[in-house]
Amino acid sequence: MTDYRAVFDAHISFVNGGSLSADGFRLDLPSDAISEAEIGRLLVQHLGLALVADVRLENLQVIEEQHRGSRGVEPLAAVATADFRLVELSHTIREGMVTLPGIPSPGIRPHLTREQAVERYAPGTTFVMDVIDLAGNTGTYLDTPFHRYEGGSDLAATTLETLVDLPAEVFHLTDADARGIPASVFFDREVRGKAVLLHTGWDRHFGSPEYATDAPFLAPGGVAYLAEHGVTLVGIDSQNIDDTEADAGGERPEHSVFLAAGIHVVEHLTGLGELPPSGALFTAVPPRVEGFGTFPVRAFAKVPA
Incomplete structure (x- = not known):
């Protein structure tokens, strides 16, 4: 699903006096089909402003860009057990990899090879067992x-x-x-x-x-x-x-x-x-x-x- 954000300059005035201006502000949007007035409302809600008299937007663009968590834009619903996908967030651990300089790289060596397993198990039944030397600070x-x-x-x-x-x-x-x-x-x-x-x-x-x-x-x-x-x-x-x-x-x-x-x-x-x-x-x-x-x-x- 594509995320959209608005990029704009803004001038906000208040009913009891004073104003607030912003240049190049970016705001999460629920979709790209949204009016300038609605973007103004989302801006006020995101900033938590009270007693707003007027919102003027200039140089408004709607772009494809990942959301950053603006308030007022509903986040994705909590994940239902039957309606989710899994995202991998770990680096793969492999022999010789460098996590950081000075941290020993993992070493992987066999404890039992498939060739050795032939002598221990029934015909056609083999296993492999390996030993890994691993620093705790490896990978993720x-x-x-x-x-x-x-x-x-x-x-x-x-x-x-x-x-x-x-x-x-x-x-x-x-x-x-x-x-x-x-x-x-x-x-x-x-x-x-x-x-x-x-x-x-x-x-x-x-x-x-x-x-x-x-x-x-x-x-x-x-x-x-x-x-x-x-x-x-x-x-x-x-x-x-x-x-x-x-x-x-x-x-x-x-x-x-x-x-x-x-x-x-x-x-x-x-x-x-x-x-x-x-x-x-x-x-x-x-x-x-x-x-x-x-x-x-x-x-x-x-x-x-």
């Missing part, structure tokens, strides 16, 4: 408090209720001007109990040297806001939720705040551009391993068909 993975804090809860302590079919709020930020994602991005959505997924588009560099340099991250103000508003999980399609550049001094404020609060972190997501701003259900489940703080997940989302 989930961080638990144990990853950051001694004595924190580990993978075995995670509850399925905090990992499966979480209502997702997806913030499409591929055209953001700055690397750090500020708190103000989240002000127009209810995020309590949600999986907040940050679509930066950085996953296009996964597996290349560019992936580890100048990557987008969640600014400290953003992490404080999301933690205070009770999110369940935060995911990003970048190489880290924190700023990992040298001038950040090795600090990890995002991991520190989220994991202290028991908020899951999922990094190295991919495919977030296929999700609507609201209405999807997100799942990311690791194996139940004691004494381990982070591990790859099969992350995916249900979206209306």
Whole structure:
């Protein structure tokens, strides 16, 4: 289904005096068959304005562009069990892949080959068993408090209720001007109990040297806001939720705040551009391993068909 947005300059006046102007404003639309007056109404509703006297739009264009979550435009309905499609959000793990420089690449070796199985089983019956050497921070993975804090809860302590079919709020930020994602991005959505997924588009560099340099991250103000508003999980399609550049001094404020609060972190997501701003259900489940703080997940989302 194609998304549409309006691009325009606006001048809004108020019945009790004063005015508000905007240049190059973009607004989600329910369809491309919509009048200028209705776009003006949606603008007022999106901004939450009161006592509006007049709305004038200039240089109005309706374009095909992914929705960003404007208020007043109904999100896709909650996913019904019989009426959804699944969207893959994980990178494929393969032998020798590089998730980040310094993280060991996976190694896969046979424990039992099919040739060896011939000697163990009945004629025509063979099996293969393999061993994988795998760092927890490989591919798309989930961080638990144990990853950051001694004595924190580990993978075995995670509850399925905090990992499966979480209502997702997806913030499409591929055209953001700055690397750090500020708190103000989240002000127009209810995020309590949600999986907040940050679509930066950085996953296009996964597996290349560019992936580890100048990557987008969640600014400290953003992490404080999301933690205070009770999110369940935060995911990003970048190489880290924190700023990992040298001038950040090795600090990890995002991991520190989220994991202290028991908020899951999922990094190295991919495919977030296929999700609507609201209405999807997100799942990311690791194996139940004691004494381990982070591990790859099969992350995916249900979206209306």
